[in-house]
Amino acid sequence: MALANSTRGLPNGGGGGGxxxxxxxxxxxxxFPDILELNVGGQVYVTRRCTVVAxxxxxxxxxxxxxxxxxxxxxxKGRFFLDRDGFLFRYILDYLRDLQLVLPDYFPERSRLxxxxxxxxxxxxxxxxxxxxxxxxxxxxxxxxxxxxKEGSLGDxxxxxxYAEHEQQQQQQQPEGASAGVPSPTxxxxxxxxxxxxxxxxxxxxxxxxxxRRSGYITIGYRGSYTIGRDAQADAKFRRVxxxxxxxxxxxxxxxxxxxxxxxxxxxRPPERYTSRYYLKFNFLEQAFDKLSESGFHMVACSSTGTxxxxxxxxxxxxxxxxxxxxxxxxx
Numbered sequence: 179m180a181l182a183n184s185t186r187g188l189p190n191g192g193g194g195g196g197x198x199x200x201x202x203x204x205x206x207x208x209x210f211p212d213i214l215e216l217n218v219g220g221q222v223y224v225t226r227r228c229t230v231v232a233x234x235x236x237x238x239x240x241x242x243x244x245x246x247x248x249x250x251x252x253x254x255k256g257r258f259f260l261d262r263d264g265f266l267f268r269y270i271l272d273y274l275r276d277l278q279l280v281l282p283d284y285f286p287e288r289s290r291l292x293x294x295x296x297x298x299x300x301x302x303x304x305x306x307x308x309x310x311x312x313x314x315x316x317x318x319x320x321x322x323x324x325x326x327x328k329e330g331s332l333g334d335x336x337x338x339x340x341y342a343e344h345e346q347q348q349q350q351q352q353p354e355g356a357s358a359g360v361p362s363p364t365x366x367x368x369x370x371x372x373x374x375x376x377x378x379x380x381x382x383x384x385x386x387x388x389x390x391r392r393s394g395y396i397t398i399g400y401r402g403s404y405t406i407g408r409d410a411q412a413d414a415k416f417r418r419v420x421x422x423x424x425x426x427x428x429x430x431x432x433x434x435x436x437x438x439x440x441x442x443x444x445x446x447r448p449p450e451r452y453t454s455r456y457y458l459k460f461n462f463l464e465q466a467f468d469k470l471s472e473s474g475f476h477m478v479a480c481s482s483t484g485t486x487x488x489x490x491x492x493x494x495x496x497x498x499x500x501x502x503x504x505x506x507x508x509x510x
Contacts, residue, residue: 210242215257221264221442222257225271232274236299265442266294270303279306282446286432391509396426396434396475398458398466399504422466424456431456434473435466467505475507 214230216223230238241250241258251259260267269291273279281288292307400422424431424439429449431439435458441447444455458466467477484501
């Protein structure tokens with residue numbers, strides 16, 4: 179009876195009919211493919227088995243050397259499933275490839291990555307992440323340039339340039355005895371003329387008068403669809419919002435949405451750059467509105483486009499309405 183159970187436990191159904199064959203089969207390692215497909219928190223990774231078992235006695239090493247393939251959780255497409263942070267797992271996998279820790283600049287998830295390393299039982303990686311960081315030069319200050327930058331917008335360059343010209347002019351016109359370094363309280367836009375005059379200072383989207391928080395814009399959008407019956411009085415069948423996208427400056431988006439922001443499609447974006455590839459980990463618009471309101475933002479614009487089509491070519495089925503809506507929020 180024990181021999182039959184041992185034979186059925188093998189991935190290929192076992193072989194051999196005697197006790198000697200059973201003993202030799204049980205001594206063989208689990209039959210995993212050389213190329214593994216992993217689904218980590220919804221993010222799909224394809225790697226070699228020798229990579230994930232690079233650190234002996236780690237969680238991944240035990241999974242893919244000490245267990246049978248049928249004992250591990252899989253998703254609907256047969257990929258091995260791990261219920262962990264899919265974005266941070268890319269750094270775990272990079273470490274397993276050559277046992278070196280290389281993180282991008284402006285990496286704010288160091289403590290969360292250390293927690294993931296503890297879960298996967300990688301003590302050396304935990305030690306390196308917990309070591310004191312060497313002070314770096316920090317992000318470079320923005321420098322005004324004439325012309326349109328490769329990324330961002332022309333507005334930031336002109337705002338910074340107008341503010342700098344105004345400060346220089348104010349210092350030249352400041353009467354003797356006045357205290358130096360006091361900013362002007364005016365907020366009128368600086369109008370530059372061929373003579374170089376300016377009406378007042380301008381604030382960049384990341385500045386505020388008291389320096390407590392940054393001003394700027396954030397746009398959130400979603401694509402939704404619902405079914406309308408042929409009878410105009412029939413109730414519409416709404417479908418769940420698939421994804422809420424976030425567009426704006428990286429630092430503002432992280433400040434407002436925090437851990438609920440999914441950065442997997444644009445993970446290494448510096449804080450002062452703009453992105454349109456973030457999306458939220460939840461699907462409730464009201465929750466996004468609440469977070470924006472708590473951070474001092476208010477809605478300034480909204481737009482929506484949509485299409486309507488029959489579900490079948492003979493127009494005998496219900497109509498499906500698909501729309502894309504954007505909401506623009508501002509904090510001054």
